[in-house]
Amino acid sequence: MKSLLKEISVIPGVLAACIFAREGGLVCAEAGAGFPEDRTGQAALHFFRLVQMAGMNKLNIKSTVFRFDRYTIVCFPLDRGAVLIVVCDPQANSSLVATTAAMLLDDILRELGKSFPSAPWGNPG
Amino acid sequence: MALNEGERQAGIFGGVSLPSFLQMLEQERKSCTLIVRSEDREGRLYFNDGVLIDAQSLGALGREAAFAILSWENPSLHVDRPEDRMHRIRQPLAHILLDYATLRDEEGGAGAAAAEESAIPLFDCGSDHPDPVVRGVARHIVSIRGIRHYYFLNRQGNVITQSSRTLKLGDFITYCIVSGIQMRKVLDARGPSRIQLGFQNGETLLILPGAGMIIGLLLDGMTAVDEIVEQLRPALTGKAGPDRA
Numbered sequence: 238m239k240s241l242l243k244e245i246s247v248i249p250g251v252l253a254a255c256i257f258a259r260e261g262g263l264v265c266a267e268a269g270a271g272f273p274e275d276r277t278g279q280a281a282l283h284f285f286r287l288v289q290m291a292g293m294n295k296l297n298i299k300s301t302v303f304r305f306d307r308y309t310i311v312c313f314p315l316d317r318g319a320v321l322i323v324v325c326d327p328q329a330n331s332s333l334v335a336t337t338a339a340m341l342l343d344d345i346l347r348e349l350g351k352s353f354p355s356a357p358w359g360n361p362g
Numbered sequence: 363m364a365l366n367e368g369e370r371q372a373g374i375f376g377g378v379s380l381p382s383f384l385q386m387l388e389q390e391r392k393s394c395t396l397i398v399r400s401e402d403r404e405g406r407l408y409f410n411d412g413v414l415i416d417a418q419s420l421g422a423l424g425r426e427a428a429f430a431i432l433s434w435e436n437p438s439l440h441v442d443r444p445e446d447r448m449h450r451i452r453q454p455l456a457h458i459l460l461d462y463a464t465l466r467d468e469e470g471g472a473g474a475a476a477a478e479e480s481a482i483p484l485f486d487c488g489s490d491h492p493d494p495v496v497r498g499v500a501r502h503i504v505s506i507r508g509i510r511h512y513y514f515l516n517r518q519g520n521v522i523t524q525s526s527r528t529l530k531l532g533d534f535i536t537y538c539i540v541s542g543i544q545m546r547k548v549l550d551a552r553g554p555s556r557i558q559l560g561f562q563n564g565e566t567l568l569i570l571p572g573a574g575m576i577i578g579l580l581l582d583g584m585t586a587v588d589e590i591v592e593q594l595r596p597a598l599t600g601k602a603g604p605d606r607a
Contacts, residue, residue, distance in 0.1 A: 301558065303545060304553060307549070310549075
């Protein structure tokens, strides 16, 4: 899992990435120097709740981008009650980040399946 | 009155002029999408309960698109299910037809052709909201292609106005803002200046928190978010000015 997150974190402007699961909390994190891992986990929890709220409104989120002054956060809901979030510099190519993450989603899900074989399939919501 | 299955499958209508068919839809209080084809062009006229609420053709929307469609020769007509659209047309159908006829008589058809090519929107109204700022931004929004619906919320997260009759997204938009504020605290940052949600059905929800209000825009799948933001910038920064109509 760590190696998959590394593939995202090597993109220029990516500061940190993590996978957060309903079962297990912060599953895996990859953060550069000076960016605390626990922050990505807390941000991921807020996105996890947002995906749950979307599900209650019959909205099926594919990806979400939050733009702040210092960061851009690119988020994806995963199957098995998990989410992936990537923290980027505001000037980072968020489109490339999103495309790379989408490309790796199947591999991430496969790894998640090994970590949480009992977790149900489906969006976090 | 929505069309029943038999009416939706009626397909091409021949021997009836387009204005006559439009008047029939109005009289019968139909809710439907009328797809008009002529040569390699296609346009759509949207009816809700017999009221023409919007039109779309090539690069045009609203009344401008309706004029363009009316100018086409030998159109074929197809009726499809209704769509929940923004009200880009506020005039009664009779006024639209009369204005089109006047334009055609005065300009020998050149006016309608020019309207089809023109990039200048000819919208009648954006929103009826009493606040001129809201009305001005709404009017600007309805002129932008690719925006399906708008939602205006106040700072407390209550809906001020929305263009969709059926899709209630106000609470969800507010929750997105709340999530963004929570993330901001975690990250020790300012914002969010923009939240962009892509859905599995291809639509995008763009949320723009502002000083005075929060704007949520539901976009078509193929719409470029940065282009929408760029087109909206004059209205959001107040450079377009409040609507004084």
